[in-house]
Amino acid sequence: MLYYYYKSKEGLYVAVLDAMYADFASQESSLDLSALAPFDAVRSLAESIWAHLQRNPGWLRLINNENLHQGRYIERSANLRETISPVVELVRKTQAREAAAGTFRKDVDALYFYVTVVGMG
Numbered sequence: 001m002l003y004y005y006y007k008s009k010e011g012l013y014v015a016v017l018d019a020m021y022a023d024f025a026s027q028e029s030s031l032d033l034s035a036l037a038p039f040d041a042v043r044s045l046a047e048s049i050w051a052h053l054q055r056n057p058g059w060l061r062l063i064n065n066e067n068l069h070q071g072r073y074i075e076r077s078a079n080l081r082e083t084i085s086p087v088v089e090l091v092r093k094t095q096a097r098e099a100a101a102g103t104f105r106k107d108v109d110a111l112y113f114y115v116t117v118v119g120m121g
Contacts, residue, residue, distance in 0.1 A: 014076045017066065020059055021074075021083050027052060029086035038098040045094065050121040063118075088114055 006012040031048055033041035053060050066074055074080060091110040098104030 010073060010076075014073050017062065017074050018077050018079050018083070020062060021077075021080060024052060024059065025083045025087045029090055031090065033090065033094050038094065038101045039103055041094045042098060042104075045091065046117050046120075049117055053118075053121040060121075084114075 002009070002012055006015055028045070028048060031045065033044060036044055066072075088110050091114045095104055095108055095110055095113065099106040
């Protein structure tokens, strides 16, 4: 049945990565950071990401494995951009508030910032 639904073991692996990212993005995009001061909002986002990583060590192992493969499998995902877009938009809005408050640079790319925060976890 694996080959019927996923065409290959790699297809199954990509489906697992998709599901993993969708779950993670759902949790992060449900955060309401708008009521927090900009600096506190970034801290809350980072703490939420790191708490998720601590609660889900399997997630971290999959990401490390994918990093070893230089993102070869996640590139095959048709859903990744749509999945993480709300999270990146949340980061972008928070960064804009930080920049307006003068505590964050204006030229920081939201996606790179998000990837860096996850990587630090």
